[in-house]
Amino acid sequence: MSRIQKSIIITLAALLIGHIALAEEASREQIKGLDEQVQEIKGDVLSIATELKLLEEKLLYPSNTQVTIFVSLADGEKFRLDSLDLTLDNKAVAHHLYTFKELEALRKGGVQRLYTGNISTGEHPLVVSFYGKTDSGSDIEKTGSFTVNKNIGPGIVEIILAEQMISFSDK
Amino acid sequence: MNRLLILLITLLFANPALAASPAAQRELKDLFFGEALYHAYQGEWFDAIARLDTELTLFHALDEPELDSLYSHLGQAEFDVGDFELAYRMHQRAGRAITAVIEGDVEQTVRNRAIYRLARIYFQKGQPVNALQALDRLRGETPADLVDNLLFLRAEVLMADSRFNEAVPFLENLQGAKSLAGFAPYNLGIALIDDDREEEGRQWLDRAGQIEVRDSATAAIRDKANLVLGEMLLEEKNFEAAKLIFDRVRLSGPFSDRALLGSGWADAYRGRFDLALVPWSILAEGEITDPSVQEVMLAVPYAYGRLGLYSNAALMYGRALEVFSIEINKLDVSTQSILDGKFLAALVREELKQDANWVVTLRELPDAPETYYLLDMMASNDFQEYLKNYLDLKEIRRKLERWQDDLNAYAEIIAVRRAYYEPLLPEIDRAFQKLDARMRSCLQQRDRIVKRLQTMLLMPRPDALATAAERIIAAQLTRLEQTVAASGQKVDNAISARIKRLRGLLLWSLQTGYDQRLTEAYTDLQELNQKIDVLGRQYTAFVRSRQTAIQSYQGYDETIRLQQVRIEEALIKVQELMAEQGNRLEIMAVNELTLRRERLEELRVKARFAMADSYDRASRVQEKRGVKP
Numbered sequence: 001m002s003r004i005q006k007s008i009i010i011t012l013a014a015l016l017i018g019h020i021a022l023a024e025e026a027s028r029e030q031i032k033g034l035d036e037q038v039q040e041i042k043g044d045v046l047s048i049a050t051e052l053k054l055l056e057e058k059l060l061y062p063s064n065t066q067v068t069i070f071v072s073l074a075d076g077e078k079f080r081l082d083s084l085d086l087t088l089d090n091k092a093v094a095h096h097l098y099t100f101k102e103l104e105a106l107r108k109g110g111v112q113r114l115y116t117g118n119i120s121t122g123e124h125p126l127v128v129s130f131y132g133k134t135d136s137g138s139d140i141e142k143t144g145s146f147t148v149n150k151n152i153g154p155g156i157v158e159i160i161l162a163e164q165m166i167s168f169s170d171k
Numbered sequence: 172m173n174r175l176l177i178l179l180i181t182l183l184f185a186n187p188a189l190a191a192s193p194a195a196q197r198e199l200k201d202l203f204f205g206e207a208l209y210h211a212y213q214g215e216w217f218d219a220i221a222r223l224d225t226e227l228t229l230f231h232a233l234d235e236p237e238l239d240s241l242y243s244h245l246g247q248a249e250f251d252v253g254d255f256e257l258a259y260r261m262h263q264r265a266g267r268a269i270t271a272v273i274e275g276d277v278e279q280t281v282r283n284r285a286i287y288r289l290a291r292i293y294f295q296k297g298q299p300v301n302a303l304q305a306l307d308r309l310r311g312e313t314p315a316d317l318v319d320n321l322l323f324l325r326a327e328v329l330m331a332d333s334r335f336n337e338a339v340p341f342l343e344n345l346q347g348a349k350s351l352a353g354f355a356p357y358n359l360g361i362a363l364i365d366d367d368r369e370e371e372g373r374q375w376l377d378r379a380g381q382i383e384v385r386d387s388a389t390a391a392i393r394d395k396a397n398l399v400l401g402e403m404l405l406e407e408k409n410f411e412a413a414k415l416i417f418d419r420v421r422l423s424g425p426f427s428d429r430a431l432l433g434s435g436w437a438d439a440y441r442g443r444f445d446l447a448l449v450p451w452s453i454l455a456e457g458e459i460t461d462p463s464v465q466e467v468m469l470a471v472p473y474a475y476g477r478l479g480l481y482s483n484a485a486l487m488y489g490r491a492l493e494v495f496s497i498e499i500n501k502l503d504v505s506t507q508s509i510l511d512g513k514f515l516a517a518l519v520r521e522e523l524k525q526d527a528n529w530v531v532t533l534r535e536l537p538d539a540p541e542t543y544y545l546l547d548m549m550a551s552n553d554f555q556e557y558l559k560n561y562l563d564l565k566e567i568r569r570k571l572e573r574w575q576d577d578l579n580a581y582a583e584i585i586a587v588r589r590a591y592y593e594p595l596l597p598e599i600d601r602a603f604q605k606l607d608a609r610m611r612s613c614l615q616q617r618d619r620i621v622k623r624l625q626t627m628l629l630m631p632r633p634d635a636l637a638t639a640a641e642r643i644i645a646a647q648l649t650r651l652e653q654t655v656a657a658s659g660q661k662v663d664n665a666i667s668a669r670i671k672r673l674r675g676l677l678l679w680s681l682q683t684g685y686d687q688r689l690t691e692a693y694t695d696l697q698e699l700n701q702k703i704d705v706l707g708r709q710y711t712a713f714v715r716s717r718q719t720a721i722q723s724y725q726g727y728d729e730t731i732r733l734q735q736v737r738i739e740e741a742l743i744k745v746q747e748l749m750a751e752q753g754n755r756l757e758i759m760a761v762n763e764l765t766l767r768r769e770r771l772e773e774l775r776v777k778a779r780f781a782m783a784d785s786y787d788r789a790s791r792v793q794e795k796r797g798v799k800p
Contacts, residue, residue: 042259048741062723083709101214112206158202
């Protein structure tokens with residue numbers, strides 16, 4: 001084996017070892033310390049988020065006028081939801097275009113908070129319209145008209161979408 | 172060396188992706204819990220934790236939590252919050268949350284799922300003993316989707332604790348697990364080799380290297396098995412077998428470069444330099460920043476030299492020299508670019524977030540030379556941890572800044588509300604006080620009537636139900652009777668009889684109409700009560716509205732001030748951590764580039780000497796042939 005060949009092989013071996021050593025280059029302790037600090041600040045910020053959420057609800061949506069509208073998909077629905085419109089008291093209050101991730105989250109059983117607002121106690125007309133496509137690719141366009149009965153406490157409305165119908169419940 | 176290499180590779184990569192994802196939910200009864208899941212299913216961990224934390228905080232503050240809709244999901248919710256924290260890389264909090272679930276009153280399947288997560292945290296944090304202790308707490312029914320993963324985790328933990336012998340039976344039991352196809356035989360091979368059962372281990376690596384490819388993960392583990400096995404065979408000079416194994420590795424996979432290099436060396440060591448040129452020539456066409464490609468730029472002319480083609484070799488060494496010089500310059504530019512802060516700017520580009528293959532894409536960004544050489548480093552665990560923290564901090568900073576704006580807006584809303592309501596309230600209060608006094612008087616009257624009617628049920632008093640006209644008549648008759656009595660004169664009998672008759676008529680009317688009158692009095696009382704009820708509701712609504720008006724601007728100042736201080740402090744901390752984290756990323760990148768530069772320098776020196784040597788040899792050959800140089 002020539003000198004050059006030997007030296008090339010040694011270089012290649014060194015490269016291989018160096019590649020592995022690189023992964024250990026940074027100090028583990030340093031990583032740990034910084035990582036723990038990042039975890040701590042995440043905890044602090046999450047706690048601020050919780051406080052702000054409560055403050056926001058109290059300040060902007062007091063319980064006696066608050067109404068929240070949630071949207072979910074009926075079990076096992078496979079249709080593609082493209083968009084949804086909400087009209088409350090004859091005013092358009094929400095329009096949402098769905099991304100793939102949002103649609104997947106709904107299909108897995110997630111519930112979307114689509115609208116939070118304030119209304120007085122009593123009856124309020126609500127119109128829900130959605131657009132989408134069936135598995136076979138044909139268009140779906142559905143509209144449902146409902147009445148929200150707002151009592152003294154916070155109003156919670158659940159809209160469940162299915163290819164064939166829109167269900168509504170409030171409390 | 173091979174052992175170390177194998178172990179490191181095993182621990183770093185040989186497990187299938189087991190991303191945190193909430194378990195399938197039973198019928199959802201709490202919409203707010205469903206909302207947290209909605210965010211979690213999209214990987215929006217911060218929002219998912221924040222929502223669920225809020226709900227759990229509210230839930231725990233309830234007087235009768237068992238009546239709340241979250242009650243039926245409580246165990247799952249508390250488990251999920253730990254799971255989300257784990258996904259958000261908050262291992263400490265996740266560990267605490269999951270431990271609380273394990274120790275709480277939850278179903279055995281939920282507890283076992285929590286134990287699995289906790290053990291994974293310990294394993295990922297390099298605490299195999301704690302991980303094993305957690306796994307030993309498994310009892311009863313295991314969720315079906317976790318059975319294989321639990322066995323695999325136990326094997327991984329045992330391997331991390333150098334207990335290869337104990338890991339083997341678990342891995343043997345997993346050979347039929349479809350979800351672990353490739354991973355189970357690969358790890359079994361490694362465990363056996365490290366347990367000094369090399370022959371058996373190689374057989375499993377060989378099996379792993381021939382598994383049916385179902386997806387990119389199994390393809391990668393198959394390639395890795397072949398690469399590891401090939402390098403082992405190469406080291407022990409079994410070149411023919413090594414060649415066969417290296418050639419199994421896909422040309423398009425992440426291990427193709429090293430396999431091509433090894434394949435060439437398997438030929439070269441056997442003196443088959445013509446054959447070695449085949450894989451090496453393919454590799455030479457690869458990305459020049461790749462270490463294997465740079466190495467092969469010396470290997471190819473070396474093979475030509477060994478074939479006696481010294482002129483070609485000399486030219487190729489010259490070309491390598493040129494390329495190495497260009498690359499060294501590029502590295503200098505990249506290093507400067509990193510020091511100028513452009514590396515961090517490239518890492519946080521928005522368009523990269525949409526691309527799952529973003530690390531590779533980074534290298535292809537036309538205006539980000541600082542990333543060209545960092546592909547391997549960026550794929551390393553340390554770098555990924557640093558980067559994820561950096562990106563998380565950046566996102567947190569964005570949120571904090573937005574919340575600062577929100578709080579300022581809230582303060583403005585409160586000021587507007589105060590300015591509107593405060594001047595109105597004194598006048599409203601005065602009017603309300605009058606109304607309140609009248610209402611109290613009405614209520615007192617009503618109460619008196621009720622009392623009187625109740626007394627009359629026991630002791631009938633017809634006179635008490637006389638009409639106003641009847642009362643006047645009764646008073647007139649009394650007056651007449653008194654006048655007659657006082658005059659002392661003899662009064663006409665006819666007049667006396669008439670007064671008596673009238674008195675009798677009045678009594679007759681009161682006595683005979685008493686029941687009817689009592690009934691009417693009760694009917695009137697009911698009507699009165701209805702009106703008082705309406706008035707009472709209006710009264711309550713007014714009190715509530717007034718309270719709402721006051722609550723819409725009172726009692727927030729301290730909360731807002733406190734949150735502003737907290738946000739400010741958090742922002743300072745985040746900035747510091749970002750600077751530190753960013754600095755480490757830059758140092759890591761600069762170190763990597765420095766290392767690569769040093770290696771390129773070494774290669775350049777080798778190329779220079781080898782080129783000179785090849786020219787000498789070429790000249791000598793030409794001299795031998797009688798050709799003038």
